[in-house]
Each structure stands twice: as C-alpha cells, then as structure tokens.
Amino acid sequence: MTRLTWLSHGGWMIETEEHRILLDPFLTDNPAAKIPVQQLPKVDHILISHGHFDHVADAATIAKQHDATIVAIYEIADWFTKTQNVESTVGMNIGGQIELPFGSVKMTPALHSSQLPDGSYGGEPAGFLVTIQGTRIYFACDTALFSDMKIYAENVDVAVLPIGDVFTMGIDDSVAATKLINAKKVLPAHYDTWPPIAQNANEWAARIETETTAEPVVLAVGESIDL
Ligand code: NI
Ligand code: MN
Numbered sequence: 045m046t047r048l049t050w051l052s053h054g055g056w057m058i059e060t061e062e063h064r065i066l067l068d069p070f071l072t073d074n075p076a077a078k079i080p081v082q083q084l085p086k087v088d089h090i091l092i093s094h095g096h097f098d099h100v101a102d103a104a105t106i107a108k109q110h111d112a113t114i115v116a117i118y119e120i121a122d123w124f125t126k127t128q129n130v131e132s133t134v135g136m137n138i139g140g141q142i143e144l145p146f147g148s149v150k151m152t153p154a155l156h157s158s159q160l161p162d163g164s165y166g167g168e169p170a171g172f173l174v175t176i177q178g179t180r181i182y183f184a185c186d187t188a189l190f191s192d193m194k195i196y197a198e199n200v201d202v203a204v205l206p207i208g209d210v211f212t213m214g215i216d217d218s219v220a221a222t223k224l225i226n227a228k229k230v231l232p233a234h235y236d237t238w239p240p241i242a243q244n245a246n247e248w249a250a251r252i253e254t255e256t257t258a259e260p261v262v263l264a265v266g267e268s269i270d271l
C-alpha cells in the first residue's frame with residue numbers, strides 16, 4: 045500500500061505500512077489546512093523543496109515532535125541543524141539520489157527562488173522524484189515549466205504539479221508539463237490557499253482529460269489516493 049494525501053498547498057503525506065513521509069508540510073498560518081501540527085500521525089521523514097516560509101514553516105516543530113529526519117538541499121539541511129536545532133537532517137543537492145528506509149529520493153531541478161524566512165541563502169529550489177514500493181512519484185514543487193522535466197520525470201506513475209500561477213506555473217503550463225513528461229496520473233497542488241492563487245481545478249482536470257493522455261486526480265484537502 046502506498047497512500048498519498050494532500051495536506052493543502054504544497055504539502056503532501058506519503059504513507060506505507062511502515063513509513064510516513066511529509067513533503068513541505070504547511071499547516072500553521074495556512075487558511076486552507078485542515079489538520080493542526082499537533083494532530084499529525086507519527087512521521088519519520090520530512091522532505092523540503094526550498095526555503096520559502098510556506099514550505100519550511102512547520103518542519104522544525106514536526107521534526108522535533110516526531111524525531112523525524114529532514115531531507116533537503118545542503119544549505120537548508122544545514123539551516124535546520126544550526127538555527128532550528130533539528131537533530132536529524134540529510135543534505136543533498138540537485139541531481140543526487142539517496143536511498144532512505146522507505147525508498148529512493150532524487151532531487152530534481154526547479155525554476156523558482158529559495159530564500160529562507162530569516163533571509164539566509166537557501167541554495168537552489170528543488171523538486172523530488174520519489175520511488176516507493178515500485179511507484180515513481182514526481183513532485184515538481186514550486187516551479188515554472190522547463191523542458192528538462194522530461195529528462196528527470198518522463199513516464200512517471202504520478203506527477204504532482206503546481207497550478208496556482210503567480211508564484212509557480214499555472215494551468216496552461218501544467219497541461220504542457222503533463223504532456224512533456226507523459227505522466228500516467230497527475231495531481232494539482234499549490235492553489236486555492238489564498239485568493240492570488242485561486243484556480244478552478246475542475247477546469248484544469250477537463251483540460252488534462254482532453255489535451256493529454258494522463259488521468260487527472262483532483263483531491264480535496266485531507267483526501268487520499270491509493271497508488
Ligand atoms: Ni516558493
Ligand atoms: Mn510556495
């Protein structure tokens with residue numbers, strides 16, 4: 045069993061029988077989130093894509109509460125160790141792949157920016173290709189459309205793409221990205237958190253249906269899909 049749950053915004057939870065992994069959890073100060081940090085089930089790893097507050101804000105609290113390991117680009121992993129007193133971190137960099145107890149994690153490029161909340165340099169922004177129990181999941185994370193996505197994520201089982209526009213790609217480019225990487229299933233993220241990134245996910249899904257070979261999967265906040 046591999047279960048993927050949308051926590052709202054860029055936040056995801058991946059669960060297997062033995063592991064629970066978060067990606068960019070953002071629950072406090074997030075008007076769209078439904079679960080408070082204190083009510084999260086036991087987590088063992090937290091993947092962080094880049095340094096913006098809507099991706100790092102809750103990570104240290106969760107890591108300490110659960111003795112979880114934060115996985116991020118070197119500069120952000122170092123920041124969590126030195127300024128947030130997080131005990132267990134794994135630093136990596138773009139293009140690198142590591143084996144973790146639940147599967148493998150490859151750090152992919154993203155076209156975005158990455159300053160940490162206190163102004164520290166956050167390295168380069170990233171996405172993740174997670175291979176877990178034979179399923180390949182591409183989290184583009186906060187990014188514009190770029191053609192190298194095809195190199196890193198072609199034919200993935202699941203692609204998670206931002207659609208909110210303004211700060212990331214919007215609907216048009218997310219349809220183009222879906223075609224480019226030829227994903228089997230595609231899920232929208234990073235929208236409807238605040239008015240500037242409001243989107244009609246049903247319109248997006250209709251376009252994925254008609255313009256690509258992928259299956260669109262629109263989850264409500266807190267909803268899951270079993271992969
Ligand atoms: Ni961002
Ligand atoms: Mn963001």
